[in-house]
Amino acid sequence: MVSRQYQVLNEITLDSSAIRSNYNYFAKLNPQAQVALVLKANAYGHGLTEIAGFVDTQLDAPFICVDSLYEAYELYKQGIKTRILIMGYTNPQNYAVWKKLPFSFAVFDITTLRALNKYQPGVKIHIKLDTGMCRLGLQPQDIPDFIKVLKQCNNLLVEGVFSHLSQADNPSKITFTNHQISRFKSMVHQFEAAGYKFSWKHIAATAGASFIRDPYFNLIRLGLGFYGYTPFGPHTKEGRVGKKMLKPALTLTTHISQIKEIAPRSEVGYGGTYTAKQRETIAILPLGYNEGISRELSNQEGFHLPSGISCPIIGRVSMDMTTIKLPRHTNVKVGDPVILDPIYQIAHNASTITYTILTGLHPSIRRTII
Numbered sequence: 001m002v003s004r005q006y007q008v009l010n011e012i013t014l015d016s017s018a019i020r021s022n023y024n025y026f027a028k029l030n031p032q033a034q035v036a037l038v039l040k041a042n043a044y045g046h047g048l049t050e051i052a053g054f055v056d057t058q059l060d061a062p063f064i065c066v067d068s069l070y071e072a073y074e075l076y077k078q079g080i081k082t083r084i085l086i087m088g089y090t091n092p093q094n095y096a097v098w099k100k101l102p103f104s105f106a107v108f109d110i111t112t113l114r115a116l117n118k119y120q121p122g123v124k125i126h127i128k129l130d131t132g133m134c135r136l137g138l139q140p141q142d143i144p145d146f147i148k149v150l151k152q153c154n155n156l157l158v159e160g161v162f163s164h165l166s167q168a169d170n171p172s173k174i175t176f177t178n179h180q181i182s183r184f185k186s187m188v189h190q191f192e193a194a195g196y197k198f199s200w201k202h203i204a205a206t207a208g209a210s211f212i213r214d215p216y217f218n219l220i221r222l223g224l225g226f227y228g229y230t231p232f233g234p235h236t237k238e239g240r241v242g243k244k245m246l247k248p249a250l251t252l253t254t255h256i257s258q259i260k261e262i263a264p265r266s267e268v269g270y271g272g273t274y275t276a277k278q279r280e281t282i283a284i285l286p287l288g289y290n291e292g293i294s295r296e297l298s299n300q301e302g303f304h305l306p307s308g309i310s311c312p313i314i315g316r317v318s319m320d321m322t323t324i325k326l327p328r329h330t331n332v333k334v335g336d337p338v339i340l341d342p343i344y345q346i347a348h349n350a351s352t353i354t355y356t357i358l359t360g361l362h363p364s365i366r367r368t369i370i
Contacts, residue, residue: 038223047367160200269315
């Protein structure tokens with residue numbers, strides 16, 4: 001009997017027990033702080049609304065952190081009750097579009113300060129400081145003028161202050177990390193001397209939360225580690241510990257579109273970059289670099305059967321198709337599942353980092369939490 005349920009070609013499944021385990025691991029590792037969860041970039045490729053729904057109903061996070069007003073509004077439409085902190089830049093003109101935005105905002109410039117005060121009275125803000133990364137944030141010399149304007153913005157509620165560590169994932173750069181922490185405390189002191197008190201002070205993301213236990217900070221922002229990956233290199237002590245303790249939650253499964261035998265010396269794909277040495281059985285998969293399968297994976301290990309047998313990619317990865325070599329004497333057929341190799345290995349084969357592989361997975365691929 002033919003099923004009347006739509007059969008997807010590609011699907012991402014998310015292991016809820018792995019997600020919960022990763023959250024609990026960092027919560028226990030940081031008893032001095034609460035754990036805010038970072039869902040920017042489509043929840044690191046795991047699905048913004050899917051992960052937010054899980055966080056909202058299953059975990060006790062003080063904030064969901066996103067990058068943009070767009071992401072925050074998507075969660076608002078979904079009915080997410082967990083408080084949302086927008087950490088990235090918003091064009092100040094957009095604050096006039098809605099009468100009341102129920103979010104907390106990162107602020108690091110006077111124009112945004114004034115716009116929020118005028119158009120979003122009563123909104124809560126987290127002041128962002130640049131402690132050495134040279135990205136978004138106030139520098140030490142900016143603070144006096146910023147405080148002068150802040151004093152005039154009586155419609156704003158100053159809730160938090162934060163920064164971001166640029167080299168915490170490199171154990172050999174601990175001196176620089178400590179310098180950022182010291183600079184943060186010095187900059188915060190300027191605000192406190194002006195009469196401001198902060199309910200939340202935060203500087204550590206996954207890397208920093210792996211080793212910083214300073215009670216001065218009462219919040220961590222857990223991103224990559226929440227999804228089961230360590231930002232530390234594989235040859236570091238921290239990297240080995242992270243890989244052992246964290247549980248990757250994501251599995252990408254695709255289904256075979258076609259199977260065929262090719263003759264010896266057949267050239268596969270654009271440019272003919274793979275030549276069959278003998279008669280071989282190949283399969284075409286319905287996903288390519290559009291779906292997030294990096295072109296750098298061409299002619300590399302990339303997929304496996306549910307049994308664990310490897311099916312290397314042969315030829316160039318195309319926009320919406322990828323060709324794999326099937327093992328000899330296999331009984332696979334069209335429609336059978338094939339699984340993307342572990343993300344750590346995929347990132348290594350593509351000469352990149354886990355972040356780019358995860359965030360590159362196309363939003364159109366169905367995500368399901370199991």
